[in-house]
Amino acid sequence: MPNFIVKKVAVLGAGVMGAQIAAHCVNAKVPVVLFDLPAKEGPKNGIVLKAIENLKKLNPAPLGDKDDAALIEVANYEDNLDVLAGCDLIIEAIAERMDWKHDLYKKVAPHIAPNAIFASNTSGLSITALSEGFDAGLKERFCGVHFFNPPRYMHLVELIPTAATRSDILDQLEGFLTTTLGKGVVHAKDTPNFIANRVGIFGMLATIYQAEQFGLSVDVVDDLTGKKLGRASSGTFRTADVVGLDTMAHVIKTMQDNLQDDPFFAVYKTPEVLAKLVAAGTLGSKSGAGFYKKVGKDILRLDFASGEYVPGGAKADDLVGRILKEKDPVKKMKSLRESTNKQAQFLWSIFRDAFHYIAIHGATIADNARDIDFAMRWGFGWNVGPFETWQASGWQQVATWVKEDIDAGKALCATPLPAWVFEGPVADKGGVHTSEGSWSISRSTFVPRSNLAVYDRQAFRAPVLGAGAETGATAGVTFFEDDSVRIWHQNDDVLILSFKTKMHVIGPGVVAGMEKAIAEAEKNFKGLVIWHADAAEGGAFSAGADLQAMLPLFMSGGVKAIEPAVSQLQNAHQALKYANIPVVAAVAGLALGGGCELMMHAAKRVAALESYIGLVEVGVGLVPGGGGLKEAAVRAAKDAKGTDLLQFLKNYFTNAATANVSKSALEAQKMGYLGQDDVIVFNAFELLHVAKVEARAMFDAGYRPPMRKLVPVTGRHGIATIGAQLINMRDGGFISAHDFKLGKMIAEVVCGGDIDNGSMVSEQWLLDMERKAFMELLNHPKTQERIMGMMQTGKPVRN
Known part of the structure; x- marks a missing residue:
């Protein structure tokens, strides 16, 4: 395959996602131009400029280095469409409205270069419907490229072709997304909400439904469905708050509008509690309240019955906590299924609903089971995907239990599990993941991993439970x-x-x-x-x-x-x-x-x-003792190249003294x-x-x-200069007396001790000073308090 070099990316739409995709391109040193509508007042590119300013304030930070915000080129659809001719990849990321997207496409299509790839970052609209109206040349270079929020940190990108998309275009894009932007790519079929949102939002709706059936509060559900299940620590309701309840309602509406024939259609009803919150403008974290509300230092939870916020913080029952700690997945699933505890029954029911759903829909949403598992791991932060969980828990036994629940009317819909679950290769192999590959329901065969050249760069690819590939812990x-x-x-x-x-x-x-x-x-x-x-x-x-x-x-x-x-x-x-x-x-x-x-x-x-x-180290009341301060002195001398050494030293000193x-x-x-x-x-x-x-x-x-060289140091002069700043910090109440002592000792080491400015010392001289300071502090009661505190609580003690 010839090189696919992306010289420039255009992102259309400077909303939250568009701006962050542009930021991540800049992180990866890919030149990028960010477009939006011309502003009605002020500078014409005001909308984009404001979005770029906002990137510097967002947390978690979209930019690896805030100063790189200046590298994003700004543009609007009125004056700058000619810039598109120089872009190799154009990503549209405007609001999720088919009519708005089509209007924009009419505007930009004539300016797209003949070999450029055009992609939409839609989270669920039909890619085929979006491409209607394109000429044949653009149709074959158009696809969906769905980033997850926040795009810098979420590993998943879903790639969604239409019937007309050229396969070499997808291969080129997969290589760029994987190596340059660092993503994990899965191929989704062009169905509403693709893979991760389809399975993930169904899972959240099923969880909300079952929580109401079993009478569980939002804080207990989040404790049960977070870290204890090997999923994102935010659990279910907190995740909804972070994503935005309006966003979640929108994704649910896409399912309601496009999946009327789905056997699970009844589950896609917008939960009453969610509809009420959205109607009231209570949209989650961004509006200050959703399923949770922060009041001062307290986190309150929504009580479904009264609609009021009440004190939160309730946890899972100890018994259920113990079941979830069980290392053997077969025993764990059996205990959940057989327990009379309502929290355990709740957990079994959400596992059952997920297995039922992916068995019925796996064929229509993805080519194979592996893509579904990766989509949930990389897009929703699960440690183990749903098919992997089913297989690890005993494929046949779990399938039998799910069937029993469907027959008994306990499941969310009456549609039986498909025949492939019980018979043929999957039943023979005990699951969907094998050393030959992962099961493709639509093709009735095990599909091996992609052999694109980009994956030759991954000595150990993301493992799939049950596929038995070598890992870095056992290979070689x-x-x-x-x-x-x-x-x-x-x-x-x-x-x-x-x-x-x-x-x-x-x-x-x-x-x-x-x-x-x-x-x-x-x-x-x-x-x-x-x-x-x-x-x-x-x-x-x-x-x-x-x-x-x-x-x-x-x-x-x-x-x-x-x-x-x-x-x-x-x-x-x-x-x-x-x-x-x-x-x-x-x-x-x-x-x-x-x-x-x-x-x-x-x-x-x-x-x-x-x-x-x-x-x-200052967090535990110590100074670096393994050569870190010695290296700081060596590097500062190298950076200074004979100019004012102290200026360069201050950077290293400050970072060590503040544990930055x-x-x-x-x-x-x-x-x-x-x-x-x-x-x-x-x-x-x-x-x-x-x-x-x-x-x-x-x-x-x-x-x-x-070569082993002597290192120039600033000696007494440097210690005195840094010491004066430390005194101001201590007297201003910014640092404690013990922090002052630590800062002074770090200064003494990086400046080379009580010697003349410009003296030359050996690395060993600096190492000996470092070790002496380290040992002296170990004897200090305040340091011992910090070490014990850290070992007991994992948090630094300020004393």
Whole structure:
């Protein structure tokens, strides 16, 4: 397939979605122009300019770096349609009205370049109906491309072709969405609300219906249907509030208008409680109240019976909590089905309704079961998709139970389960996901994963339960493995070090593993990549030093006993920095404290966009002790290139003294934790591939470790200047006395101690200072309070 290079994207419509799609294009360094109507007063592009200003205020932030808002080009439909001729991809994202969309298409169609792809970000209108009126040339380059909100963070994009859409257009778009924008693509059929909203909104309606049947309050339902089920922590009603009750009502209306023949049509009735809230303008989070209302610090919940807001916070029954903790899905489902507890019965009923629904509708909404599972995982934040849950819980047994409930009139509709559920290949294999592929109901065959070239970049694709593919935890050839690390390779010339500790914290086992991995890589490989098997599925790179592992040492030998462990950590990081082969850190998720320090010592970093990086030790009353402050001094000297060193040092000092954590890899670059030549990857599934490519390229270019150089420092002059600012902060009540002490100690280390400005010191000099400060603080009662508080509650203590 020839290269599909997107030189520029146009987004039509500067509403919430359009503006955020434009922002994410800018995150990915794709030039973008954002269109809207000309403003009636003020500057003609006022609507777009206001939308771009708003991007800087939104939380979670749509932009990886707020300053990049300036890179979005502004346009309106009156003066700037000629700009469309230079765009390779045009995404329409205006309000969900067929007539408005058609009017806009008439306006823009003559200006679209002959090879450009035209796509609609509709969340549920018919793509075929939208394409009516296009000439044949544009029809074959038109499709649906449905991003989920917020587009930077939601992995899912649904790609919806019409009968006329060219398959090479879809392949090109899938490659761009996957690598450049970092998305997970599923192909949906052109049916109302496509896959995720169709199944997800049905699930929410069924949940609201069953909650009323079983008399459960919104807070209990959210506790039952959130994290405990392995779904988004917001549960059902809070999710509706966040999405917007008007948006939810609109999606439900699309189902009412277009699915009259659906056996579940009765369920698509707008719930009375939802209709009342929308009519009253109570639209959820954006209007300050919905199913919940925040009053001062209290979160009140809506009481369905009275229509009043009452105190919330009720939780699931302990018994049900225990059932949901059961590791064996077969036992768990059986317990829910057989329990007499009404919360357990409620949970069984919503599982049953979901299984019933996907069995009946799977053929019409998606090509195969895998796309339905991924749509729910990536679009609604479920850990496990509905077909995966059914299969893991015992395909035949669950099917029999669902059939019994349908026969007994307990299900939401009387339509029986289709025959394929009970007979033929699915029944023989015990489910829809197998090593041959996932079941396509419409084609009656198991369909393998897409073999587009873009997926060669994903060493381990998103796994499907029951499909038995290799994962990063088990694949390849193991050189060494224990409880802390696995050192392995994929039969090629790059060694991989993966941590196995919780949150990938760094204890003695990990330090020993690093030493082993470097020795083996220097002997037999071109490079070493530090990468973890859960990198793409929301794992951490490393949450820092393992405080728990230090406790026994501390108990038996006091602070003195810990010093050798700190020395060892510093030495391990120095060994990474001066290894004779390139070490590449493949970073995704949290890289905090020791995790940040480890990454700073690699020869290069390849970071996923969603990387949250920072030296956070002050939160537990410590200063960085694994070389983080030493690296700050080294980097500031490098940045300053002989000019005013203190200016560059202040940035690093402030970030460490305030435990500042980047909200993206782009921000980490600004903070100096990532270098300008480090690589930012948008799809975390491609992290390992890119890191290995970088390691090989460095080796092949004749990699040598850096020479050990002396570092210029600011000494007493720097300490005094930073100290004066700290005194102002303390006296102004911005920081506590202990924070002042921590700030002063950080300043002493990064400035090189009580010596003259411009003195040259060794890295070891700085490391010794860092370690001494770390040890002194460990002895301090206020620090010990912070450490204990963090270990007990997981929250920083301000003392």
